[in-house]
Amino acid sequence: MKKTIDKLYETHNLDKDEFLYILKNFDTRSGEYLFEKSRQTALKHFGNSIYTRGLIEFTNYCKNNCYYCGISSSNLHAERYRLSADEILACCKTGYRLGYRTFVLQGGEDFFYSDDDIIDIIEKIKAGYSDCAVTLSIGERSHESYKRYFKAGADRYLLRHETSDEEHYKKLHPKSLSLSNRKQCLYNLKEIGFQVGTGFMIGSPYQTIENIAEDLIFIKEFSPEMVGMGPFIPHRDTIFADEPAGSLELTLLLIGIVRLLLPSSLIPSTTALGTINSNGREKGILAGANVVMPNLSPVSVRKKYSLYDNKICTGEEAAECSNCLQNRMKSIGYKLVVDRGDYKASDRH
Numbered sequence: 001m002k003k004t005i006d007k008l009y010e011t012h013n014l015d016k017d018e019f020l021y022i023l024k025n026f027d028t029r030s031g032e033y034l035f036e037k038s039r040q041t042a043l044k045h046f047g048n049s050i051y052t053r054g055l056i057e058f059t060n061y062c063k064n065n066c067y068y069c070g071i072s073s074s075n076l077h078a079e080r081y082r083l084s085a086d087e088i089l090a091c092c093k094t095g096y097r098l099g100y101r102t103f104v105l106q107g108g109e110d111f112f113y114s115d116d117d118i119i120d121i122i123e124k125i126k127a128g129y130s131d132c133a134v135t136l137s138i139g140e141r142s143h144e145s146y147k148r149y150f151k152a153g154a155d156r157y158l159l160r161h162e163t164s165d166e167e168h169y170k171k172l173h174p175k176s177l178s179l180s181n182r183k184q185c186l187y188n189l190k191e192i193g194f195q196v197g198t199g200f201m202i203g204s205p206y207q208t209i210e211n212i213a214e215d216l217i218f219i220k221e222f223s224p225e226m227v228g229m230g231p232f233i234p235h236r237d238t239i240f241a242d243e244p245a246g247s248l249e250l251t252l253l254l255i256g257i258v259r260l261l262l263p264s265s266l267i268p269s270t271t272a273l274g275t276i277n278s279n280g281r282e283k284g285i286l287a288g289a290n291v292v293m294p295n296l297s298p299v300s301v302r303k304k305y306s307l308y309d310n311k312i313c314t315g316e317e318a319a320e321c322s323n324c325l326q327n328r329m330k331s332i333g334y335k336l337v338v339d340r341g342d343y344k345a346s347d348r349h
């Protein structure tokens, strides 16, 4: 095991069999060995600074019906909402005061917001907060639309590939969605010039360790600037309501592996990780993550943006989450910093 971990650390790559070997044989002792290396790698690139992204969940309308997701169109129990440009800007104002210099606009695939609407929101944020980055997380749109968002000033785009196996993709999504289109979107975003984030859920229904090994190979090949990974957590109104959640251990392992695969990538310690374990986000940082994404959405809508059950922070004011996270990071020797936290290519492997 040590030899394989050393190879990953030194070459930033492994083949499928080697990934499978780690995934199958990983235990507490090898964990200590791997996390020491992944943590040191993150420290080398970012020091003990943790970047923040203020997450604004601006719509929970969605045209899609992904089987795992609580805001899918087929969930008739979901109470739907949309935020106006002014409401979004009010979130940014709060976030800016709290020290956030990246705003993430996340929503379901909601074509109520035309390209012009999205562009108007991007331009208003950029005009009001010129030292801030804007990240979009609004799903699959056309190449032309992506180009227009970029021209309007959007800096980054998050679009998880969810699984890099065609068959698995079909088990998680309805026929209207395809892995090939998802990947095409990712390549379009990259070609346009966005800092791009992809990623996948850990422990999603039907996921095998072969699938995970393929995900790692895809991530290495695509080389995104950001990689989002969190445990799958069931939502009561979906067909996966009774499926088990993904595990803390496997999620941490994957954070550690991806840190070694792409040393200077931006990796969030996700809210989902904080949901399955009360210290999940701290553990994610200690495994090699370097980003947290506190919720900036108005408290009145937070519970409605429910992708999975028992999501944390849905009752807290933005300032409380900011303090809470600062304290949590302090408790493990890290600090939240006031910084856009852009991707920096680095030869400091």
Ligand code: 5AD
Binding pocket: 068, 069, 070, 159, 160, 162, 200, 201, 230, 231, 232, 233, 234, 235, 272, 307, 308
């Ligand atoms: N559990 C965990 N993560 C989920 N997501 C969607 N539904 C769930 C769930 N039930 C993730 C998807 C999506 C991101 C915004 O949230 O990976 O890309």
Ligand code: FES
Binding pocket: 294, 312, 313, 316, 320, 321, 322, 324, 325
């Ligand atoms: Fe929201 Fe701790 S981060 S309450």
